[in-house]
Amino acid sequence: MTDSSSLPPMETMTDVRTQVDRIDAELIALIAQRFECMDAAARIKQDREAVRDEGRKAQVIEHVKQCAAQAGIPVPTMAAMWEMLVETSISYEFEKWDDMRES
Secondary structure (H helix, E strand, O other), X not given: XXXXXXXXXXXXXXXXXXXXXXXXXXXXXXXXHHHHHHHHHHHHOOOHHHOOOHHHHHHHHHHHHHHHHHHOOOHHHHHHHHHHHHHHHHHHHHHXXXXXXXX
């Protein structure tokens, strides 16, 4: 499992829930940064067909699987979560791509 040395001691469910809520907020902030990258990708890509890149998607999922394995967390679950994240990111990028080029 992951190294929890950076977490404070948790003696009660209130302690656990406090940490989960904090971590969830941090995850949302990181996902927001990821979506900023999708904004940049939509701006940079000149061809709408370049938005969906199955080769890159496969690389991202494979990288997540490796990271999950190293962290000692369930690889299939993380792969499934990232599948949804990547597909959502692609849909978002298509919307941004279209919005940036509307006349």
